[in-house]
Amino acid sequence: MIIIGEKINGSIPAVAKAIAERDAEFIKDRARKQAAANATYIDCCASVAEEVEVETLKWMIECIQEVTDLPISVDSPSADVLKEAYKFCNKPGLFNSVSGEGSKIDTIFPIMAMEENKGWEVIALLSDDTGIPKSAADRLRVFDNIMAKAEEYHISPSRIHIDPLVEMLCTSEDGIAMNIEVIETVRKRYPNIHITAAISNISFNLPVRKLINYGFMILAMNAGLDSAIMDPTNRDMLGLVYATEALMGEDDFCMEYIGAYRQGLIGPAPKN
Amino acid sequence: MIIIGEKINGSIPAVAKAIAERDAEFIKDRARKQAAANATYIDCCASVAEEVEVETLKWMIECIQEVTDLPISVDSPSADVLKEAYKFCNKPGLFNSVSGEGSKIDTIFPIMAMEENKGWEVIALLSDDTGIPKSAADRLRVFDNIMAKAEEYHISPSRIHIDPLVEMLCTSEDGIAMNIEVIETVRKRYPNIHITAAISNISFNLPVRKLINYGFMILAMNAGLDSAIMDPTNRDMLGLVYATEALMGEDDFCMEYIGAYRQGLIGPAPKN
Incomplete structure (x- = not known):
């Protein structure tokens, strides 16, 4: 399953605030956590006025790339913005x-x-x-x-x-x-x-x-x-992805499912 | 969906103990809770030696029938036991x-x-x-x-x-x-x-x-x-039954799903 991590999106109020304040640590933290949870891509959506969208995405993409080398899903309703913003991606x-x-x-x-x-x-x-x-x-x-x-x-x-x-x-x-x-x-x-x-x-x-x-x-x-x-x-959501793959016969003897559990990706969250 | 409540089964250690001690309150409590959670049938399985199974089921069925008029699923691996035990059911x-x-x-x-x-x-x-x-x-x-x-x-x-x-x-x-x-x-x-x-x-x-x-x-x-x-x-399991029926198009405008939520059957458990 290809998982596009949705947690860095300016339509989420906490993310909008972080973008407005240029709170790089907030963005990096969300990127790190999604990478640790096995995301395939980190989605990056600014949800700001189009005039400032390219520069905002540039800052966000740079934040993400400082903490993970996962590929980025550059997210904008504007193809013209995408056309500029994709250039900031390292890969x-x-x-x-x-x-x-x-x-x-x-x-x-x-x-x-x-x-x-x-x-x-x-x-x-x-x-x-x-x-x-x-x-x-x-x-x-x-x-x-x-x-x-x-x-x-x-x-x-x-x-x-x-x-x-x-x-x-x-x-x-x-x-x-x-x-x-x-x-x-x-x-x-x-x-x-x-x-x-x-x-x-x-x-x-x-x-x-x-x-x-x-x-x-x-x-x-x-x-x-x-x-x-x-x-x-969301550990249950991720766990259900693994469970469904096993149920659909795409995971012989549930080895991937059991591996995800052993890695601590699914099941009860580890206590800090 | 027809839900056969599985919680009164002598293969569950706590139920085996209640059966051994003839703890009627324990059995009644499980029957009441399953009825309140919208079970269609209350399963009743003794999981004891066949010589005492009919009399054990008689006691269990009577306990259940004291607290709910839901129909009973009389559960035994022995057809000869079923043939006797079903007679204890009121309906x-x-x-x-x-x-x-x-x-x-x-x-x-x-x-x-x-x-x-x-x-x-x-x-x-x-x-x-x-x-x-x-x-x-x-x-x-x-x-x-x-x-x-x-x-x-x-x-x-x-x-x-x-x-x-x-x-x-x-x-x-x-x-x-x-x-x-x-x-x-x-x-x-x-x-x-x-x-x-x-x-x-x-x-x-x-x-x-x-x-x-x-x-x-x-x-x-x-x-x-x-x-x-x-x-x-299990509120999530029951909730997923309602959700799946809505997703499969068997619940116009999710009215049953929303009704189950309003009745307090699904979603976060009400605080006591």
């Missing part, structure tokens, strides 16, 4: 994100196509200029358009993380059936593509959000999800 | 269990076929005189034999809870794939049958057993499980 990471909207793909895919950027991957959201499509068929149409662009720019599916876009469960009459259909179809068409989701979006406005998040992650992994934007320092 | 419950082994079915199904016992249901394990079959095909063969007997005795599939028999995940190379295949096949053949499992068997000999149990329950529910022998007083 290839993840563009988070493009979509079928505007010229985002035509801004980012040419950068990914450059010889020196072959290690970069990208999250592609299944929305376009019409917004977030309501039906699975319409999301898959956006998907087809994105994959046509990927082919045009010679971006291999294995460098793309498709995000089918999860909406609030509490406004749904049929649960996550539409998401599951999209995930299963994408997985069937491209065995080597990555499929990701911002897990906690599913539980907005519901009580005991963790229960909905856990259930969603397990059902989505079962459908083909192999990447997730989540909190790797 | 129809669940025979737990028969299997393809020996004459168990021919002992219990005729009782269920009697006009006055039409409310009784049964758990049927997919094992026979050869033991627990290793392959899905062999378990499904046992299933076919059981269903042929059910037809012979005019027992409707809706009165049968099929238990595909879960074994330890830690000795498995392919996870729960075989269980899922059995569950999906049974569900496809008989849309109205019940499919059950003793959830916690999956996690024997593994650390942080709850993680494996949670993941298994969610994946099994997704495959068609609609009944489970579990601990309803």
